[in-house]
Amino acid sequence: MDKKEKQLLHRELETYEDMGVLLYLNGRSTTPKRIEKAYRIAEDGNYMRDYIQDESGKLQAVSFDFVKN
Numbered sequence: 001m002d003k004k005e006k007q008l009l010h011r012e013l014e015t016y017e018d019m020g021v022l023l024y025l026n027g028r029s030t031t032p033k034r035i036e037k038a039y040r041i042a043e044d045g046n047y048m049r050d051y052i053q054d055e056s057g058k059l060q061a062v063s064f065d066f067v068k069n
Contacts, residue, residue, distance in 0.1 A: 001039055009036060022061035035064055045069050 001009075013032035016023060023030050025038055039047060045068040052061040 006036065006040070009039060016059075016062055019059070021059050024061060024063040026065055027063070030064075038064070038066070042066065 010032065013023065013035055017032055023032065023035060025035055035047075045066055047064045048067045050063040050065065051059060052063060054060045
């Protein structure tokens with residue numbers, strides 16, 4: 001992950017956090033910092049995102065799950 005990608009991810013995660021959107025990493029509640037670290041050290045795979053909405057379609061949570069290549 002290069003510097004620009006890291007900055008974009010950081011801003012995105014902070015925006016979610018400011019909106020009150022819950023963040024999950026591999027099924028566990030987490031922080032933007034832990035997701036950023038996971039992205040930096042990921043080897044032999046990548047993270048898939050799952051956007052979770054409530055009944056009205058409002059974004060409620062984002063789940064990041066590791067997927068092996």
